[in-house]
Every structure is written in C-alpha cells, then in structure tokens.
Amino acid sequence: MGQVPSDDAPYLLVGNGRLSRHLQHYFDLEGIRWRLWARAMGQPLEGSLDGVRAVLLLIADDAIEGFLARHADPAGPPWIHCSGSLSTPLATGVHPLMTFGDELYDHAEYRRMAMVCDRGAPSFEELFPRLANPHFAIEPADRPLYHALCAMAGNFTTLLWQHAFAAFESRLSLPRTALYPYLERVAANLERSASPLTGPLARGDCRTVERHLAALAGDPYHAVYSSFVAAHRAVAREEAP
Structure with a gap:
C-alpha cells in the first residue's frame, strides 16, 4: 500500500x-x-x-x-x-x-x-x-471462527431475548420489563463469576428440562432449546476427567 x-x-x-x-x-x-x-x-x-x-x-x-x-x-x-x-x-x-x-x-x-x-x-x-x-x-485465517463466536454470543442471544420478551407479553400477559433485572444480572454474572451458568442444565435437572421441552412443543425455539441441551452435554463430556 x-x-x-x-x-x-x-x-x-x-x-x-x-x-x-x-x-x-x-x-x-x-x-x-x-x-x-x-x-x-x-x-x-x-x-x-x-x-x-x-x-x-x-x-x-x-x-x-x-x-x-x-x-x-x-x-x-x-x-x-x-x-x-x-x-x-x-x-x-x-x-x-x-x-x-x-x-x-x-x-x-x-x-x-x-x-x-x-x-x-x-x-x-x-x-x-x-x-x-x-x-x-x-491470524486472518481465524477471522471466520472469531466472528462466528461473536455472532453466537451477541446476535443469537439477542434473538433469544427478543423471543422471551414477545412470549412474556403475548402468551403470559407479563410485561417485558419484568425480565430486565434478570437480563442485567445474567450479563453481570458472565463478567464477574467463574461459574455463571445457573438453572436446570447447571443442576443436571433432567425432569425440568423435559417439562420445558414439552411446554415449547410447536414453538420454533423448541429445536434451539434441544440443541443447547445437546451442546451443553457434549461439552460436559469433553471436559469430564
């Protein structure tokens, strides 16, 4: 140049x-x-x-x-x-x-x-x-991987939160603002905690996961939930001693 x-x-x-x-x-x-x-x-x-x-x-x-x-x-x-x-x-x-x-x-x-x-x-x-x-x-060759990780972390979570906001309002008659403190704490825990994951996946609560999947029947995000469960279990197997 x-x-x-x-x-x-x-x-x-x-x-x-x-x-x-x-x-x-x-x-x-x-x-x-x-x-x-x-x-x-x-x-x-x-x-x-x-x-x-x-x-x-x-x-x-x-x-x-x-x-x-x-x-x-x-x-x-x-x-x-x-x-x-x-x-x-x-x-x-x-x-x-x-x-x-x-x-x-x-x-x-x-x-x-x-x-x-x-x-x-x-x-x-x-x-x-x-x-x-x-x-x-x-390395320039690593850019696709780098950006894929950024997209999953930022864009995909945005889709999840948008879906939760919409379902709270349309299916549960709850205001989206009820989720805001939860969203803020999730982000804060990701920044500050070495173990930020909570909920049924972190606890290994299989019955709760099954109830969630049943409740999401017919929802486009049913497959997303299933994929996250499978990915979490695969990573856990890889990290097991």
Whole structure:
C-alpha cells in the first residue's frame, strides 16, 4: 500500500450505514477529521481520495471484495475494512468488537470497545495513532471462527431475548420489563463469576428440562432449546476427567 499521509489528514469513510454513523460520531468526539463518500451522493469516489490518511470501507461484507477490486490502488492511501469474518489482501481488517444500535453512544463507550486487527498487517497504532482503544491481532485465517463466536454470543442471544420478551407479553400477559433485572444480572454474572451458568442444565435437572421441552412443543425455539441441551452435554463430556 502507499505512503500514509500526516496524522492531520482526514479519513475517508465509505458508506453511510449504522457503523459509519457511529464512527463519524466517535471521530468527532476525538477531534479526528473525516470526510464521507456514499453512492447516494452521486459523486465519483476518486475525487474524494486525494489527501486522505486512510479509507474505511463500511459497506456490507458481501460487497467488500468487489468494491476493493474496482477501487483500491496499492499506490494510494491504505484501505481498511471493518468486517469481522473477511480477510483479503486488498485491505487491512480492523473489526470493532461492539454492537451498534440506532442510538449513538457516549465517548467512554467508544473508547472501551476492542479493535481486532489482522496479524502481519499495518498495526492499529499505525492506522489510528490518535485512538487509544484496546486492540488485538489474530491470524486472518481465524477471522471466520472469531466472528462466528461473536455472532453466537451477541446476535443469537439477542434473538433469544427478543423471543422471551414477545412470549412474556403475548402468551403470559407479563410485561417485558419484568425480565430486565434478570437480563442485567445474567450479563453481570458472565463478567464477574467463574461459574455463571445457573438453572436446570447447571443442576443436571433432567425432569425440568423435559417439562420445558414439552411446554415449547410447536414453538420454533423448541429445536434451539434441544440443541443447547445437546451442546451443553457434549461439552460436559469433553471436559469430564
């Protein structure tokens, strides 16, 4: 890749989706200059590349490699993609390990998020010398596994909680807010406890598990519950002395 301009040069953010809006806000909070290019602006990309420190490609994963093949110039500024699962020789991967909602976050929240980078590529300090985020490097070949674990931990649990909220309200006439303290304690125990799992799986209470599965008959999440039981038992067998 080409030479990196001075620290005062702006970053070019390509794409104006949710991640881009969060990074725009974070850069503003840090006093980091940036400019934006999005296809909807109706202007050619090439005119936005002059004098930028680096290009952050913030578009859908499936579109990244094709976009890079059309636009990335090895003699130009460095290109950075933020996909968790993709590795490509045309850009350096820097994945913000965070979930990005509709609302923008405060400064401290952005500074806490870890950045997971490609080992053997330009370092986080080289690419973002003014950001102090914790950062780590993994082999590019490990990105699919890394991102699969992130998706299971974050996205899959979100689906479970959304299903519980909906069923509380529609089937039990209970407010979703009744679950909020439980949700907060689950998250706190995961952070602070060496043995955070509670409930029938932790106790080995097979009859309760059977009653749960019977109650979930016809529910799309019956198969999910069964899969979790099977996975938990398989891990327990592997870890048994």
